Amino acid sequence: xxxxxxxxxxxxxxxxxxxxxxxxxxxxxxxxxxxxxxxxxxxxxxxxxxxxxxxxxxxxxxxxxxxxxxxxxxxxxxxxxxxxxxxxxxxxxxxxxxxxxxxxxxxxxxxxxxxxxxxxxxxxxxxxxxxxxxxxxxxxxxxxxxxxxxxxxxxxxxxxxxxxxxxxxxxxxxxxxxxxxxxxxxxxxxxxxxxxxxxxxxxxxxxxxxxxxxxxxxxxxxxxxxxxxxxxxxxxx
Amino acid sequence: xxxxxxxxxxxxxxxxxxxxxxxxxxxxxxxxxxxxxxxxxxxxxxxxxxxxxxxxxxxxxxxxxxxxxxxxxxxxxxxxxxxxxxxxxxxxxxxxxxxxxxxxxxxxxxxxxxxxxxxxxxxxxxxxxxxxxxxxxxxxxxxxxxxxxxxxxxxxxxxxxxxxxxxxxxxxxxxxxxxxxxxxxxxxxxxxxxxxxxxxxxxxxxxxxxxxxxxxxxxxxxxxxxxxxxxxxxxxxxxxxxxxxxxxxxxxxxxxxxxxxxxxxxxxxxxxxxxxxxxxxxxxxxxxxxxxxxxxxx
Numbered sequence: 001x002x003x004x005x006x007x008x009x010x011x012x013x014x015x016x017x018x019x020x021x022x023x024x025x026x027x028x029x030x031x032x033x034x035x036x037x038x039x040x041x042x043x044x045x046x047x048x049x050x051x052x053x054x055x056x057x058x059x060x061x062x063x064x065x066x067x068x069x070x071x072x073x074x075x076x077x078x079x080x081x082x083x084x085x086x087x088x089x090x091x092x093x094x095x096x097x098x099x100x101x102x103x104x105x106x107x108x109x110x111x112x113x114x115x116x117x118x119x120x121x122x123x124x125x126x127x128x129x130x131x132x133x134x135x136x137x138x139x140x141x142x143x144x145x146x147x148x149x150x151x152x153x154x155x156x157x158x159x160x161x162x163x164x165x166x167x168x169x170x171x172x173x174x175x176x177x178x179x180x181x182x183x184x185x186x187x188x189x190x191x192x193x194x195x196x197x198x199x200x201x202x203x204x205x206x207x208x209x210x211x212x213x214x215x216x217x218x219x220x221x222x223x224x225x226x227x228x229x230x231x232x233x234x235x236x237x
Numbered sequence: 238x239x240x241x242x243x244x245x246x247x248x249x250x251x252x253x254x255x256x257x258x259x260x261x262x263x264x265x266x267x268x269x270x271x272x273x274x275x276x277x278x279x280x281x282x283x284x285x286x287x288x289x290x291x292x293x294x295x296x297x298x299x300x301x302x303x304x305x306x307x308x309x310x311x312x313x314x315x316x317x318x319x320x321x322x323x324x325x326x327x328x329x330x331x332x333x334x335x336x337x338x339x340x341x342x343x344x345x346x347x348x349x350x351x352x353x354x355x356x357x358x359x360x361x362x363x364x365x366x367x368x369x370x371x372x373x374x375x376x377x378x379x380x381x382x383x384x385x386x387x388x389x390x391x392x393x394x395x396x397x398x399x400x401x402x403x404x405x406x407x408x409x410x411x412x413x414x415x416x417x418x419x420x421x422x423x424x425x426x427x428x429x430x431x432x433x434x435x436x437x438x439x440x441x442x443x444x445x446x447x448x449x450x451x452x453x454x455x456x457x458x459x460x461x462x463x464x465x466x467x468x469x470x471x472x473x474x475x476x477x478x479x480x481x482x483x484x485x486x487x488x489x490x491x492x493x494x495x496x497x498x499x500x501x502x503x504x505x506x507x508x509x510x511x512x513x514x515x516x517x518x519x520x521x522x523x524x525x526x527x528x529x530x531x532x533x534x535x
Contacts, residue, residue, distance in 0.1 A: 054445060056535060074535060082447030092442050096253055109448045114245070153446075 002066065003027035004161060004192050005051065010060030012046055020046045021217045024060070028194065030160075033187045035203050036196040038214035044196040045089060045165055047214065051194060052086045052163045053077055065160070082110050085159030085191075087167045091150040093138040099125065099149045100134040106157040124152040127182065129175070143170040151179055161192045168199065180205050251443065252436050252456045261428045261461070262468035268421040269472025269515050272414055273508055277480045279410030280504040286403040289396060294367040295327075296392040297376070299360040301384050306355070312384040313358035319383055320362065325372055328363035367393070421515060422522045425465070429457055429526040444534065454527040458520050465519035469512025477508070 005028040012021040021043045028034060038044050049055040050062060053069060062069040064080060072080070085106075093102050103124055107117040125131050128148035130141075138146050147170045154162060162183065168176035176199075184206055187193050195202070203211060213220040299316060303309035313331050320326045337356055345354075368376070373389055380387045433440065440453055480500070500508070 052445060054535065074532075077535070078444075078447045078449045080447075081445060086445060092438065092445075094251065094439050094442060097250060101250065105443070106446045109443060109446050109452065 003063070004030045004065060006061075006063040007050075008061040008063075010050065010057045010062060012043075012050060012055065013058040019058070019217060021050070021057075021214075024219050026212065026219060028161075028192055030192055031187065031190050033184070033193045033206055033209040034195070034212055035206075035209055036194060036212045036214065037198070037200065037203070040198075042214040043217040044214055046217075048086075048163050048165050048194070048196055051161070052084050053081055082106070082157065083160045085154035085157060085162040087147075087151050087154045087162075087164035089165040089169070089196075091138075091146045093146055093149055093153075095138050098135045098137055099130055099141065099145075102138070102149050103152045103156055105153060110157060120156060124156050128152045128179075144172065144175060147171055148175070148179070151182070155182065155186055158186075158189070159191060161194065162186060164193070164195045166197055167195060168197065168202065176202070177205065251439060252432065252460055259428075259464070261424070261464045262471070264424045264428075265421060265465045265468030265515060265519065266471040266475070268417055268424065269469040269512055270475045271472075272417045272421075272515070273473055273476025273511050274479060275410050275413040275417065276508055276511060277476070277500060277504070279407050279414065280507060281500055282403050282407035282410060284499055284501060284504065286400055286407065289403075290393075290400060293392040293396050295364045297362045297364060297368065297373070298390050298392060299362060299380065300388045300390065301358040301360070302386040302388065303358075303384065304355045309355075309358050312387070313360060315383045316380050316387060317360055319379060320360070320376075323376070323379065325364055325366075325368060325376070326362055327365045330361045332359040332361060418515075418518060421465075422518060425461060425519045425522040426526050428464075429461060429523045430530065432457060432460070433527060433530050440531075441534075444531075450528055450531040453531060454524050457523050457527045461523040462516050462520040465516040466512060469515045472515075473509065473512045476511075480508075 007024045007026050010021065010024040011019045013019045024047070036044050036047065046055070050057055053064075056070055060070070065083065067080075069080070094105065097105070100121055104117050104121045107120070122131070122134070125134050128151060130136075130145060130148055130152075133141065133145065136145075138149070141149065147167065151164070151167055154164065164183070167183075168179055171179065180202065183193050183195065197203075203209065299320070301309055301313045301316060303312055317329050317331050320329050337359060341356065368391060373391060377387075377389050380389065443453060484499070
């Protein structure tokens with residue numbers, strides 16, 4: 001099976017500093033669920049930035065949806081970005097838009113008609129437990145509520161890849177489980193999920209999830225599943 | 238062309254628009270106010286120069302220089318009669334002595350000097366067209382046998398330095414319009430960059446959600462176009478009021494070149510278009526600025 005994302009010898013350097021990421025070689029497969037772990041400063045957010053096309057690598061090859069994402073003209077990037085949902089670590093909600101408008105933003109950017117987006121957005125608001133806060137602005141929401149709006153915004157467009165940076169960092173354990181269930185439900189529908197987290201307890205909550213571990217900008221592959229081609233299942237630990 | 242005006246309200250909320258809340262509409266109002274005044278001055282001078290040129294370029298004056306008043310009067314009548322028969326001459330008028338006295342009154346006073354100073358007889362000619370040098374020479378040849386010392390002076394010769402001055406002022410006025418357009422564009426660039434900076438985070442998020450440069454620049458275009466239109470209308474009203482006041486004062490002066498200053502309906506139409514042109518200038522400048530800035534981002 002072809003990977004939905006493939007990194008070959010990818011490195012990332014900010015300015016003239018040392019490489020933040022180095023020699024990344026892995027393949028992500030459609031419909032899989034990945035946890036990305038690592039200590040603070042290991043490069044998790046930088047790796048996610050490469051995945052959601054916020055950065056281009058300093059070296060190496062990234063293939064995304066079968067196309068070269070490194071040399072892709074920037075005019076083509078919006079079309080690819082619409083296929084990727086992102087939950088940012090700092091949420092990045094638009095402060096002067098309501099929760100409803102923030103969640104509706106990806107659909108509006110994609111040109112979905114107003115009458116076609118009200119139902120899904122209301123449904124998503126209900127799902128993340130914010131049905132009664134649709135008109136609230138981010139400043140009036142708690143950290144956890146903001147995070148749920150950010151997650152709803154990331155998944156509303158049914159992305160082919162969902163990238164989430166510490167998505168459960170500000171929510172209580174019960175809500176964390178609900179959010180993971182939402183991610184699993186999306187995963188069941190075929191979305192590839194990549195969740196960066198510190199919380200190693202989450203890893204056991206999703207059956208079949210694979211772990212990618214970053215150490216000082218380099219990828220450890222404890223299960224061997226990320227290699228290209230991946231190791232046969234029998235040889236993985 | 239006007240698609241940016243029909244952006245849905247929810248999209249417009251991405252980059253909030255506050256009418257008259259920022260300095261931009263007021264800066265544009267001042268620019269358009271000055272542009273309207275400069276354009277009005279330029280157009281009025283064009284009209285004045287045109288009127289004066291049209292009026293005087295086809296006129297000439299014949300001076301009959303003769304010390305003896307009786308001979309002078311006889312020569313003037315003979316010359317006038319001869320000129321009336323020429324196809325180049327449309328109208329001939331021998332100026333009465335009273336009119337000649339009035340012409341020299343500012344310099345020589347009101348005493349009856351006609352008997353002491355031999356003033357030339359003057360014949361005002363209206364020609365069918367602007368006469369060339371050779372045609373003027375042939376007029377002189379026709380007059381010569383009737384009045385040996387007669388002179389033919391085209392009126393355009395007297396007014397040429399004034400026309401040159403008017404043309405210079407006119408180009409200065411249009412130069413000011415061009416400079417003000419440049420200053421407006423510069424103000425729009427500064428405003429667009431400031432707005433881009435203010436909404437940097439929102440723009441980054443829209444980009445990462447798959448928004449295109451075109452979608453983002455449309456929001457800026459609309460915002461700046463509306464600011465420019467609003468400011469432009471304020472500037473136009475202010476400028477038109479000043480023009481009207483000046484026109485009232487000029488008409489009270491009521492003579493000579495000043496009276497030929499005025500604005501035709503076409504000039505008023507051009508002045509009324511200044512805010513619209515300002516809006517398009519602002520819109521195009523904003524679009525170029527925003528697209529240029531966005532291209533530097535991934």
